[in-house]
Amino acid sequence: MPKLILIDGSSYLYRAFHALPPLSNALGEPTGALFGVVNMLRATLKAKPDYLAFVSDAPGPTFRDALYDQYKANRPPMPDDLRAQVEPMLAIVGALGFPILRVPGVEADDVIGTLAMQAQALSIEVLVSTSDKDMAQLVGPHVTLINTMSNTVMDRAGVIEKFGVRPDQIIDFLTLTGDTVDNVPGVPKCGPKTAAKWLAEYPTLDEVIANADKIGGKIGESLREALPRLPLSRELVTIKTDVPLDVAPTDLTQRAADTEQLRALYSRYEFKAALKDLDAGTSASGSDFSRDASAPDSPESIAAEAAPTNPPEFSAPGEYELVTTQPAFEAWLEQLRHAALIAFDTETTSIDAMRADIVGISFAVEPGKACYIPLGHDYPGAPQQLDRDAVLHALKPIFEDPARPKLGQHAKYDINILSLYGIVVQGLRHDSMLESYVWNATATRHDMDSLAKKYLGYETIKYEQVAGKGAKQISFSQVDLDTACRYAAEDADITLRLHHALWPKLESAPALRKVYEEIEIPLVPVLAAMEQRGVLIDGDVLRRQSQQLGKRMLELQQQAHAVAGHEFNLDSPKQLQAVLFDELGLQAKLKTPTGQPSTNEEALEAIADTHELPRLILDYRSLAKLRSTYTDKLSGIVNPRTGRVHTSYHQGSVATGRISSSDPNLQNIPVRTEEGRRIRQAFIAPPGWKVLAADYSQIELRIMAHLSGDEGLLRAFREGGDVHRATAAEVFGVPPEQISTNQRRAAKAINFGLMYGMSAFGLARQLGVDRGEASDYMGRYFSRYPGVRAFMEATRERAHRDGYVETIFGRRLYLENLTSRNQGLRQGAERAAVNAPMQGSAADIIKRAMIAVAAWLKDRDDTHMLMQVHDELVFEVRADAVDAVRAGVVERMSGAAELAVPLLVDVGVGANWDEAH
Incomplete structure (x- = not known):
């Protein structure tokens, strides 16, 4: 049978935009979505269909908007970076010789549905190239869906496997489930499984409606309440198959490609593989993408041919x-x-x-x-x-x-x-x-x-x-x-x-x-x-700590009961909600997904300054976590083969390049509380050995100074003084020797907070001052360190332009949501863009240091690298080698990168990890 491929251009443009990294050409024009679609188009031509068309939505409203004024009301406007790629896409499609169909008043789905039914009547096999689930209603004996993004084919059996219903039931299925993306109202709380279950028992929507009173429970109530809306929903999700068209399926043949225009477009948008194929096709046959007699015979083979980046092998x-x-x-x-x-x-x-x-x-x-x-x-x-x-x-x-x-x-x-x-x-x-x-x-x-x-x-x-x-x-x-x-x-x-x-x-x-x-x-x-x-653990120390933690938790529990006026279970969110919000009348700052007042850590921190009970609960949870995660657990996971605890380090889990640790997580032991620090006392060296801990000093601030090139910040580090005191002197206009403890604390919060993109509101909350005062601190900081502000603004601009930022060593850190219409998501991505080069560069530096130190230690038997915890390396060193190893470690860690400021390394030595600090 002859074959017709109908390409859902709108679907693939959006899919490519969200699936591919935000690429751009030398002119700064966005090209990511365009690249994905062009690859799909080129692959489609290699599948050598008899007929083909590229179908896209026409601008302006459709008949569905007239039926329901809230249709697609929840959809955000097309992102600017995507809108900029629509016209180039259509230019390339036209230059390739594709027939382009854009029919006003209907959607691309309706045009595809009409052509599919017409072609099926002419005994033409139809392949609809789409990722749109609504298209499943078109599947029939000679109509198949292919998704070239995932390289999957969906025939009748595929529809049943994916949705649990036949193709002829898809309209009814979609009517029941509704569509949040298109804002089509369905039956509330009716998901795909429920809809499939109803249609298995009552094969059509009309029969489901007729038997609505037999469906029990709250879902039955939802169905009965939705009955008046279902006819409209069915009309909205039904693809029209009778759109008046000026062309028939047999008119949809490829025109000769405009190779000169293609070459200009591929060159402008830097599609090197497409250019290579274009030149190869021209030189080989005199016309690009010439047909031959070896066209594949099945939908599966066409799907394999049409995969955009995957060779068949x-x-x-x-x-x-x-x-x-x-x-x-x-x-x-x-x-x-x-x-x-x-x-x-x-x-x-x-x-x-x-x-x-x-x-x-x-x-x-x-x-x-x-x-x-x-x-x-x-x-x-x-x-x-x-x-x-x-x-x-x-x-x-x-x-x-x-x-x-x-x-x-x-x-x-x-x-x-x-x-x-x-x-x-x-x-x-x-x-x-x-x-x-x-x-x-x-x-x-x-x-x-x-x-x-x-x-x-x-x-x-x-x-x-x-x-x-x-x-x-x-x-x-x-x-x-x-x-x-x-x-x-x-x-x-x-x-x-x-x-x-x-x-x-x-x-x-x-x-x-x-x-x-x-x-x-x-x-x-x-x-x-x-x-x-692995690392050696003192089980007796941990057992004593568990007992002490348990005693302290009991004291906190009794204090919480006294404050509440009665006993309750501190580990029960439901009981906590009742005590905090119903009995004490505290105002919940955060809600759960179901709309209930949240009692998670963030929610309790938000109300901890309004009443003493939230802080007691937070302290109790902190100790409970230490006990369950470390003091009770570590002794039980000592390896019988080695007598040590062995963590797993992960290179491929943190986007910034940081190494993470699990089973157990040795990087998450708190160091800001006395109880957390005491756990480190259980990490010991064997007899005749010492624990040596080497920690980079303020590495991310030093990287900020290097990247920003700010003279004030560079000077503060080069002079080797206290950078937080130096910042306080700049911000508060006070000589360094007169800086108070609170002023230094505020300067430290500013130094680190701004690097992490903290707002004036966040800084105010951290310092316990009003927002205006925090904003004033930030203004003075940027006036004293203008290079930092310039760096942050330039980094945001690069992130928007490229879709990623880079570390000192060239690692790319891609950022989602930079073009989001949601202001909170967009601002979060921008904050991450500013911080990521610091975090990522710090991660690269300590990795380089580990490689250098390991190479130096390769032939030594007096030292073993045991742990990597953020900016710190922990070693087990034979006592007689401590001085030599200390010097060698500092030399290699400080030499792991050439920055505009010195890389300082603090080293401590002791019988256990805590003593080494």
């Missing part, structure tokens, strides 16, 4: 080999010895690398082909497997050869697993998780499943699919070998495919490539070694 099924014989293993060993890059992955019995046993290992050396070597599957009747120790012994020289490049996905975990078997992995060249993280930290999560879907258009096998979930989940060692092979070999294969998709992106951005190659990748073995070493 990225999303095709792989060929995987289960290796259980010595000859097969020898053959793979030979491949590994000659591979340009080895992708590897381990399967284990636990996600805790320091407590896991290896179950198997997988390799890939070319995309689409991989193997799985089972080593520890022990279910009843499991086939014979190769000897684990013999396999690992044979692989050890390959893993430990730094000249053999290796690739992993979150490779640190696999490095830690192999370390338990005496293998020290060397030659890690790439990590697909970190490639994605450096390319764009906020574009997606960086786990394999998310990356495969985003960058390959590939749906991976999920762990729950092979091992089950919840209480019935089995260990991977219990999974049968064939299933295990499909899952495990896919991991290695997809890791390699991701590298082939992501590495070219980093190669195209030299600064990002440098961040990746010089910071993130060298840091992996450093963090792995820290995790393997």
Whole structure:
């Protein structure tokens, strides 16, 4: 059958705008959405349809606006950056030779619906290229939806799978659920599952309406109350299929492309791949995008062809080999010895690398082909497997050869697993998780499943699919070998495919490539070694602290009961609401999503100055958290193999580049309270050793001085005095030696607050002064440090222009909501834009310091790096080496960056972490 592709231009323009980073060309013109749409259009032409059209909304109202004046009333106006890309998009579409349809009075959906029905009647197969769920009502024997953004195809079975109803029930389904985006009223509280359930029992909306009195509960009441509105809602969600058109489906053929106009447009908007294709097509055939006879025959093949950035080999099924014989293993060993890059992955019995046993290992050396070597599957009747120790012994020289490049996905975990078997992995060249993280930290999560879907258009096998979930989940060692092979070999294969998709992106951005190659990748073995070493804990100290915390919590509980006049459960939000807001009559400053007065930490802080009870509750919760998270927990997670506590450090979780810590989170132990500091007393050194803590002094303020180039701030740091006292002297016009404690505290709040984008209102609340006084402080600060204001304004402008800001070393920090119509969201993004270069640069500096210190310590056995906590590094040092190590650590930490001001490092030494401060 001949094929017609109908492109929902409006849908894809919005999808591309929100899905892609905010790109711009050298002229500063926004190009992100345009880039996404152009890629989709070029891919559509490569699918070689017989007929095609680009359908877009025409300006002006439609018949739906006349039916219902609140239709789409909640939609914000089109963002300026998106509006600027509409005309260039239409120019490129026209130059490509696409028929463009924009019909006044109706929406693009209606034009597409009309053409789809006409084409179906002519026995033309229709593919609607859209991401709009409303289009599912058009699906039929010869009408299929394709979403080239996610590389998915939706036929009748796909509609049923996604919505739980047939295509012919979609109109009724949408009528019941309503549409908050288009402001179509449905049945309140009726979600997709409820609507599908009703339509399963009563196959049409009319039958649901007729049987409304049989539906019980509050949802039944909602249905009956909504009955008068449902006919209007049905009319609003129904796509018209009888729009009068000047063209028929068979008129929609591609015109000859205007290659000169395309070249001018592609050059202006810097679409290099499109230019390359254009030149290749012109030189090869004399006309761009010439047709041939090899057009694909199915919707699935067209969807694969139309994927904007995914070559077919990225999303095709792989060929995987289960290796259980010595000859097969020898053959793979030979491949590994000659591979340009080895992708590897381990399967284990636990996600805790320091407590896991290896179950198997997988390799890939070319995309689409991989193997799985089972080593520890022990279910009843499991086939014979190769000897684990013999396999690992044979692989050890390959893993430990730094000249053999290796690739992993979150490779640190696999490095830690192999370390338990005496293998020290060397030659890690790439990590697909970190490639994605450096390319764009906020574009997606960086786990394999998310990356495969985003960058390959590939749906991976999920762990729950092979091992089950919840209480019935089995260990991977219990999974049968064939299933295990499909899952495990896919991991290695997809890791390699991701590298082939992501590495070219980093190669195209030299600064990002440098961040990746010089910071993130060298840091992996450093963090792995820290995790393997762990930290020594004194369980007796923690137990005593737990008892003391419990005693203090009981005292606070009794004080709270006395203040309230009766006993109540401090851990019950419901009882807290009753006491605080009903009995005491305090005014709630924050509400829960359901509209109830909130009792979370932020809400209690907001009312803590109006009554003593909120502060008592906050103090009680603080101690309860310390007890449950640390003093009660840490002793119980000491590793029996090592006698130490092992945290996990994460490189790919914080957008600014900061390292985070979990299980346990050693970076979240409070240092501003006595109880929090005392917990650090339990972090000890073994006999004959000391704990050494090295902490950057005011690093983010120093970075601000460097980036802003403000002479006053630079002078304050270069003179080596107290920068907060110097700021107080500037702001209050008082000689430094006469600055009071309160004035220094105010200056410190200003220094750090402005760097984090704090408003006058926030500063006033922090200092306990009125807003006018806080505003006056800020005005004086900026008048004394004009370079800081200029830097902040320039940074905001760059963020709006580029969609991201950069650290000193070139790491990009993308920011959402910079163009949001919501003032609060937009201002929040602007505050983040100002702060991110400081936070991100500080993160890069301490990572560089860790790499330098680790390289220096490589051949020493008297020192181990144990922890990284924000701007601090913690070491275990043999007592006789403290002086030498102190000097070496300071030298390398202070030399981790060349700033316009000195990088100062404070060092402390003690028998425990607290003493080291």
